[in-house]
Amino acid sequence: xxxxxxxxxxxxxxxxxxxxxxxxxxxxxxxxxxxxxxxxxxxxxxxxxxxxxxxxxxxxxxxxxxxxxxxxxxxxxxxxxxxxxxxxxxxxxxxxxxxxxxxxxxxxxxxxxxxxxxxxxxxxxxxxxxxxxxxxxxxxxxxxxxxxxxxxxxxxxxxxxxxxxxxxxxxxxxxxxxxxxxxxxxxxxxxxxxxxxxxxxxxxxxxxxxxxxxxxxxxxxxxxxxxxxxxxxxxxxxxxxxxxxxxxxxxxxxxxxxxxxxxxx
Ligand SMILES: NC(=O)c1ccc[n+]([C@@H]2O[C@H](COP(=O)([O-])OP(=O)(O)OC[C@H]3O[C@@H](n4cnc5c(N)ncnc54)[C@H](O)[C@@H]3O)[C@@H](O)[C@H]2O)c1
Numbered sequence: 001x002x003x004x005x006x007x008x009x010x011x012x013x014x015x016x017x018x019x020x021x022x023x024x025x026x027x028x029x030x031x032x033x034x035x036x037x038x039x040x041x042x043x044x045x046x047x048x049x050x051x052x053x054x055x056x057x058x059x060x061x062x063x064x065x066x067x068x069x070x071x072x073x074x075x076x077x078x079x080x081x082x083x084x085x086x087x088x089x090x091x092x093x094x095x096x097x098x099x100x101x102x103x104x105x106x107x108x109x110x111x112x113x114x115x116x117x118x119x120x121x122x123x124x125x126x127x128x129x130x131x132x133x134x135x136x137x138x139x140x141x142x143x144x145x146x147x148x149x150x151x152x153x154x155x156x157x158x159x160x161x162x163x164x165x166x167x168x169x170x171x172x173x174x175x176x177x178x179x180x181x182x183x184x185x186x187x188x189x190x191x192x193x194x195x196x197x198x199x200x201x202x203x204x205x206x207x208x209x210x211x212x213x214x215x216x217x218x219x220x221x222x223x224x225x226x227x228x229x230x231x232x233x234x235x236x237x238x239x240x241x242x243x244x245x246x247x248x249x250x251x252x253x254x255x256x257x258x259x260x261x262x263x264x265x
Contacts, residue, residue, distance in 0.1 A: 001132050001224045004029035007078040011061050012088030014041035016186030020213035026050050032078025061088050062108025067116035086114040087136040093150035106150035111157040129173035135162040139182045143240045146203050146259045179231040183210035
């Protein structure tokens with residue numbers, strides 16, 4: 001898929017990877033880009049920077065009615081939606097003792113919002129024979145992660161949902177790609193995943209695996225062009241994934257060693 005002349009929605013578009021995607025899509029000649037984010041993230045400021053082909057939508061995508069209103073806004077402002085980027089995410093929660101509300105937030109933002117968007121858009125895409133869903137999951141969605149159970153679990157769910165969309169609707173004209181980076185230099189990485197001293201940022205920085213959001217956006221556009229499912233800005237992730245599939249118990253033992261090294265336990 002070429003982004004030129006397409007109408008795009010980017011959730012979590014006011015910062016980090018989402019903002020870089022929105023800029024890249026405008027550079028690639030998108031007809032319309034909706035920058036969707038929480039009010040406090042100020043999506044309007046980013047839409048103003050992007051110019052007249054962009055518009056802003058403020059709201060919480062973990063609510064189904066908000067996602068429906070987002071799609072309605074995009075259609076009214078720019079026309080039918082060609083590409084939905086389910087990119088908003090939260091890296092919260094650490095261990096089993098976390099309150100259920102933490103799990104609810106992680107499920108709401110990191111996976112349920114994707115389901116709401118697919119429900120709002122995929123039937124129309126199947127009818128017209130085209131449409132594209134980009135999931136921002138994470139390497140944590142294929143090779144898990146040290147530290148946050150809700151993050152690892154919901155990102156696996158996001159990958160599974162993207163796979164399911166591709167399997168179910170791929171032959172009906174619906175394209176799906178799934179972005180699975182390790183460290184990206186954004187607020188999320190710099191804030192870390194938890195408050196017990198172990199953060200996703202610690203792990204990926206120690207491994208020297210942090211890239212800039214603009215590089216991720218370049219990788220996304222290249223993958224959309226090829227209509228390739230898996231987008232790995234860190235190619236090492238493919239090796240980790242293959243090792244996991246090749247010998248699950250060995251991979252788990254390696255992850256425990258990594259956790260011990262990171263926590264000093
Ligand atoms: N930074 C990394 O190292 C990294 C690695 C792998 C995957 N990711 C994923 O990339 C995506 C983008 O994250 P980022 O790194 O750019 O971080 P970020 O914190 O800069 O961006 C996340 C955006 O999502 C928005 N958001 C959060 N909850 C929302 C909600 N309920 N409704 C609407 N918007 C909401 C935030 O306001 C923020 O602008 C996330 O899904 C994240 O899990 C990030």
